[in-house]
Amino acid sequence: MKKQIVEELNGMPGTHPLSSLLREDRMPHIWCPGCDIGTVFSSCLTAIHESKIDYNNFAMVSGIGCTGRAAGYIKLDSFHTTHGRAIPFATGLKIAKPKMKIIVFSGDGDLFTIGGNHFIHAARRNIDLTVICVNNFTYGMTGGQVASTTPFNSKTSTTPQGNFEKPFNLPYMAAAAGAVYVSRWTTLDVRRLTSSIVEAFNKKGFSFIEVISSCPTSFGRKNKLGSPLDIIQHFHKISVIKNGIHPKDANLDIDKEIVVGKFVDMEAPTFFDLLEKIYPPETEKGA
Amino acid sequence: MEGTEHFIMGDVACAEAAIASGCRFFAGYPITPATEIAERMAKRLPQVGGVYIQMEDELASMAAVLGASWGGLKSMTATSGPGFSLMMENIGLGIVMEVPCVVVNVQRAGPSTGLPTLCAQGDMMQARWGSHGHYEIIALSASSPQELFDVTIKAFNLSEKYRLPVLIMTDEVVGHMTEKVIIPPSNRIEIYPRRITKLPPEEYLPYLPDEDMVAPMVGIGEGYHIHSTGLTHDKKGYPVISAPVQKDMIDRLVYKIRNNVDDIVEYREIETADAEIIIVAYGISVRPAQKALELAREKGIKCGMLRLTTIWPFAEKKIMELASQVKGFVVPEINYGQISLEVERCSAGHAKTILVSHAGGAIFNPNEILEAVEKL
Ligand SMILES: Cc1ncc(C[n+]2csc(CCOP(=O)(O)OP(=O)(O)O)c2C)c(N)n1
Ligand code: SF4
Numbered sequence: 001m002k003k004q005i006v007e008e009l010n011g012m013p014g015t016h017p018l019s020s021l022l023r024e025d026r027m028p029h030i031w032c033p034g035c036d037i038g039t040v041f042s043s044c045l046t047a048i049h050e051s052k053i054d055y056n057n058f059a060m061v062s063g064i065g066c067t068g069r070a071a072g073y074i075k076l077d078s079f080h081t082t083h084g085r086a087i088p089f090a091t092g093l094k095i096a097k098p099k100m101k102i103i104v105f106s107g108d109g110d111l112f113t114i115g116g117n118h119f120i121h122a123a124r125r126n127i128d129l130t131v132i133c134v135n136n137f138t139y140g141m142t143g144g145q146v147a148s149t150t151p152f153n154s155k156t157s158t159t160p161q162g163n164f165e166k167p168f169n170l171p172y173m174a175a176a177a178g179a180v181y182v183s184r185w186t187t188l189d190v191r192r193l194t195s196s197i198v199e200a201f202n203k204k205g206f207s208f209i210e211v212i213s214s215c216p217t218s219f220g221r222k223n224k225l226g227s228p229l230d231i232i233q234h235f236h237k238i239s240v241i242k243n244g245i246h247p248k249d250a251n252l253d254i255d256k257e258i259v260v261g262k263f264v265d266m267e268a269p270t271f272f273d274l275l276e277k278i279y280p281p282e283t284e285k286g287a
Numbered sequence: 288m289e290g291t292e293h294f295i296m297g298d299v300a301c302a303e304a305a306i307a308s309g310c311r312f313f314a315g316y317p318i319t320p321a322t323e324i325a326e327r328m329a330k331r332l333p334q335v336g337g338v339y340i341q342m343e344d345e346l347a348s349m350a351a352v353l354g355a356s357w358g359g360l361k362s363m364t365a366t367s368g369p370g371f372s373l374m375m376e377n378i379g380l381g382i383v384m385e386v387p388c389v390v391v392n393v394q395r396a397g398p399s400t401g402l403p404t405l406c407a408q409g410d411m412m413q414a415r416w417g418s419h420g421h422y423e424i425i426a427l428s429a430s431s432p433q434e435l436f437d438v439t440i441k442a443f444n445l446s447e448k449y450r451l452p453v454l455i456m457t458d459e460v461v462g463h464m465t466e467k468v469i470i471p472p473s474n475r476i477e478i479y480p481r482r483i484t485k486l487p488p489e490e491y492l493p494y495l496p497d498e499d500m501v502a503p504m505v506g507i508g509e510g511y512h513i514h515s516t517g518l519t520h521d522k523k524g525y526p527v528i529s530a531p532v533q534k535d536m537i538d539r540l541v542y543k544i545r546n547n548v549d550d551i552v553e554y555r556e557i558e559t560a561d562a563e564i565i566i567v568a569y570g571i572s573v574r575p576a577q578k579a580l581e582l583a584r585e586k587g588i589k590c591g592m593l594r595l596t597t598i599w600p601f602a603e604k605k606i607m608e609l610a611s612q613v614k615g616f617v618v619p620e621i622n623y624g625q626i627s628l629e630v631e632r633c634s635a636g637h638a639k640t641i642l643v644s645h646a647g648g649a650i651f652n653p654n655e656i657l658e659a660v661e662k663l
Pocket of ligand 2: 030032035037066067136140141216
């Protein structure tokens with residue numbers, strides 16, 4: 001099935017609506033059938049398209065993980081860095097290319113477990129980056145170990161009796177650290193997710209979008225969540241939209257309730273605003 | 288600052304050389320004895336339209352340097368032992384993505400927190416092999432603020448020419464020493480500009496090398512849509528998980544340096560013509576070695592010195608050549624034997640090698656080196 005689609009795509013270049021943003025010569029991708037990363041990735045490509053911003057003005061930076069492979073599939077300047085370090089790499093890139101839109105696209109383990117420190121500091125600096133996190137509650141790539149986002153009691157290959165640690169509330173952390181745009185969606189909310197990404201692109205400052213996603217192969221199987229379709233139906237059943245609530249109340253209980261929505265959308269001086277205030281661009285050169 | 292004579296600290300000279308080289312981005316994290324480089328860059332970069340950013344740690348500093356360099360800014364970071372250890376993974380990323388940048392290690396005594404304010408030369412092998420996998424690196428050293436200025440310019444140029452992070456392995460004493468430094472006028476400083484392709488996007492492959500095995504780069508945001516990854520990749524920059532592609536990539540990363548050692552390696556010979564004993568020294572140890580050489584000559588010993596500016600790649604050919612001429616080498620270094628092992632390897636049994644070791648925290652007394660010379 002997968003092969004056939006690829007052949008069709010190869011046979012008719014340019015026929016897929018997003019093909020000009022895809023490295024079709026890299027298909028088939030590595031993602032498992034039913035994996036939600038593809039949904040988030042295509043939402044992101046659609047958002048790039050819908051934003052009407054010149055494609056050349058975008059670059060994508062990823063860390064390591066299944067999600068991190070996204071940078072290798074997008075046909076833009078793209079960087080696949082080291083585990084946890086996408087944000088600081090993107091920070092340097094953004095400073096060198098302040099007019100470009102830099103998207104950081106990575107997994108929860110990458111952005112928040114190994115890389116959490118960089119996330120809070122980038123949010124604190126309010127540097128213009130759009131960070132999209134595919135939160136599948138686990139380390140998909142290495143076979144489904146516990147992460148700092150794994151729900152309490154969930155089974156992973158390194159918490160065979162259930163996770164005895166508590167997970168982060170990512171929107172709350174992002175907001176507390178200084179992000180000016182924070183939202184959470186599930187992979188069911190494709191349209192809302194897409195327009196949220198467009199909004200984030202247009203936001204001055206640090207924007208963060210968490211996407212509750214499934215990893216049917218590891219997390220889904222270990223926790224007996226059923227087929228990819230079952231998981232999506234479950235998201236449908238238990239997710240509630242609560243725009244504008246304080247992110248500390250954005251409950252995330254994968255058995256009972258997933259609160260989604262846009263929680264933060266505010267104005268605050270960005271890294272570049274403040275930098276220019278102290279060092280106006282007309283500062284005498286070579287003094 | 289340019290075209291004038293100054294009385295400045297080594298760390299400051301290093302920062303000034305970076306500015307003169309066109310460095311416009313510095314990401315770092317404070318650490319003794321490298322902090323003064325960061326402080327100087329924080330003051331100077333805004334004056335020349337550059338950006339200094341203090342990152343949350345050295346992992347981030349190194350990653351930001353790579354990002355900024357990809358974005359087209361000449362970039363640098365500076366640290367010491369503990370921070371150098373944290374930078375290793377992303378130095379490896381810089382090697383594999385082939386990102387020009389400069390990393391300064393103002394060495395202090397380790398392991399671990401060690402002696403934060405006192406010197407050592409204990410990270411020379413870490414510079415060579417500290418990141419995982421097999422690769423070639425360029426590392427330079429300096430024995431005075433002036434030399435630190437000069438090698439910093441050289442480091443930026445080599446990093447652009449060969450597309451890799453270049454390491455400057457100086458030490459606390461040189462970093463904190465204040466001496467005369469002549470900063471030449473800018474038209475007298477040779478700058479190697481970034482190699483940018485002339486090909487249009489349709490024809491360009493990010494990792495297709497020129498004849499010298501180095502691939503030209505592109506400007507980001509200019510429609511080339513490059514992909515760069517730390518995974519083993521082909522000429523397109525696309526990951527390929529296979530032994531043949533691994534061989535192609537490693538061959539190129541290794542031979543772009545090995546085939547150009549004559550261009551990269553720099554050293555100075557002092558009184559080696561008639562020498563029977565040669566002191567091989569680098570960094571701060573050059574200075575007591577110079578004194579030891581003079582004392583030995585006074586005693587009628589035919590002693591010379593080979594001063595290494597380039598540490599990696601190692602001055603293999605020179606050592607081999609000298610080995611057939613001399614009785615032996617004396618290698619003073621503030622560690623328990625790192626570069627001395629290279630000297631021993633290259634002399635291949637043709638000459639003896641004596642290590643003069645020091646655990647760190649102080650520099651050599653010339654007499655300690657002289658003693659070894661006399662023993663040979
Ligand atoms: C420094 C380092 N430690 C560990 C790994 C192994 N590793 C690769 S991917 C990964 C986890 C990725 O998890 P996540 O970011 O959640 O992405 P996912 O695979 O779930 O999309 C780990 C631990 C690595 N590549 N580098
Ligand atoms: S392991 Fe999980 S996260 Fe990775 S591709 Fe498969 S389903 Fe997706």
